[in-house]
Amino acid sequence: MRDFWIIFKQAFMSKAKSKTFLITTAVVIAGIFLLANITTIIEAFDDGEEKSKAIPVVTDNEAVVDRLAQQLAAMGEEAEFKVTGDLRGALEDQLKEGEIESFLILQVPDGHSIEAEYVSESSEMFGFPMMLQEALQSMQTEMRAEEMELAPEQAGALFEPVGFEQTTVSASGKTEEEMNQARILVYVLMFLIYFAVIMYSNMIATEVATEKSSRVMEILISSVSPVKHMFAKVLGIGTLGLVQMLLFGITGYLAIRSSSSVSDLSESFFSEMGLGDIPATTIIYAIVFFVLGYFLYAVLAALLGSLVSRTEDVASLITPLTLIIVVAFIIAATGLSTPDAAFVTYSSFVPFFAPLVMFLRVGLLDLPWWEPALAIGLMVLTIAVLGWFGARVYKGGVLMYGPSRSLKDLKKAMQLGKE
């Protein structure tokens, strides 16, 4: 057992101390902080060249402009207008030179119909024009109602909103709003699992191939059995992965919490992410599926790594493995909008897809307990079988040198492992 920990520690420390790991971790952490404080940063840069927020309006009826501002305020949109005597051509020039962001031409030809044109430099502010249109629409309706001399109750009756509510009867039993929250959280975690599984299984395969190509393997396995060596390696790098993910998670949490200058934004971010009250089970499932997914792919990666003699050959041998993960991710990404589709349900039980697809389903739907349990059981079983098989191949593979870069060598390695 002592040698197991020596290898474990070596696998963990040598990677943890490596420049690549330190730089990647630092960059990602910096990125998280940057992203969390992005609005503060943008504001800081914006301060210098503040544009006048008031939108120039060309109009024949100034009362309508005041009414529009009130209407927008009632709708929760702050907007400032200033009536201008400039002509359209002059305003367009100002727009092109960036002095103003937009302008509005507002006309009320006969006192009860509104004609408006909103001119902006680009269509990026598409949210505001829609509000504007909506506001003007209701203003015109009011004006028409006044013209018809309707009683206030009659007018009120006209404007009464319909009773509209959306409910779902899908297996999830979650409202659309809850679904959206869960979707974002699941998506972020799913992406982390996907990313980590690819990255760490690649790391394992490269590690093993490096040890083999530098022939240090022969010395290692003359003091530690190949099987012990393989599992110590897989566990060591897996622990490193968990530590890294944990670091990212903690910094992400801290970054969002600490960006107090935009506290209202972070509040809304939390509630939007569903992080205000994170479903603990989702996080636990994320960790379980990350660990199992990692093991599944790492054991395979280790055995593939043991087949090559040169590190350059790792990439070609590991491609099929990467493709399987990519397929799993595609299924899961599709499943984000239709988590109860049949192909998602079926593929969620396939051990190679389960880490992503079953995680997606437990995250979005209310599944009977046995479904994730079955998927987890199947994965554990597969890991055990692969571990047994992998150890065999590994034992022979590490002694095999030569131009081996195809899966045909599996059999040869198995044979050698037995001997």
Added chain:
Amino acid sequence: MALELNHVTKKFGEFTAVDNLSLAIGEGTMYGFLGANGAGKTTTFRMILGLLNPTEGRITWKGKPIDYGTSHKIGYLPEERGLYPKMKVEEQLIFLGKLRGMHRLDAKAAIREWLDRFEVPHYLNKKVEELSKGNQQKIQVIAALMHKPELVILDEPFSGLDPVNVEILKSAVKNVRDQGATIVFSSHRMDHVEELCEQLSIVHKGQQIVEGSLRDVKRSFGRQNVSIRSDHDLTRLQSVPGVRNASYALNGAVFQVTDDETAHKLLQEALKAGPVRHFSIEEPSLQDIFIAKVGNEHA
């Protein structure tokens, strides 16, 4: 006997890498294991180390099979350099030493001692890939010997070393032997084997063709070289019974004979022809034996 191989055979599918090999190596012996490339030396070493299991036969160390429980008593120097290129010398040796059951502090002390002995104490904090091939070999040797193993297996220990370093390494190996370790090593350099080994064995295509002490091997080879220098014609001597082969030069000839008697006869005959300026009986060198035994089959 400390290390015993009992009718060991190793087959890879149809191919027989080692065929019915038996060795008995006493404790504290330096044992030479010779063979051409592909003779089965490395396979034999891997079986001794327990990396491969023999198809037939048994290998024991002090009466017990070798497994991972005894691996810390074994030192192994593989034929090719086996070190992490990016790791620093000290860190690397501590790691390998710990795997062989050493404690960190003991390993550190041993590393310093060995680096001093090899006259390279300044390599302590260098990466292995920065060292020359010969100096990497020194580090490899330290990895094999630092934990004071009882059984040392050296696969081509002198390859890639300059003559000065070969001498340093030889004395280190002798030192380890004097402390009681049993050493098995393979080499292509017959002069090294002749100088270091009391016992040896030559394998060819998986089969053992010579085995025994250096003296017995030479005696039983049954051939000696008789060198005679004379100004007179020596071609007549070829017909002396017992002469197997003769080669002539301007000032004399070399005859290959099977026994001392023929040699004496040759001297008498040479004297009949005229004065002899030089006469000697030379033992065959290990090189001759190796080429005769292994080379014959090549031809």
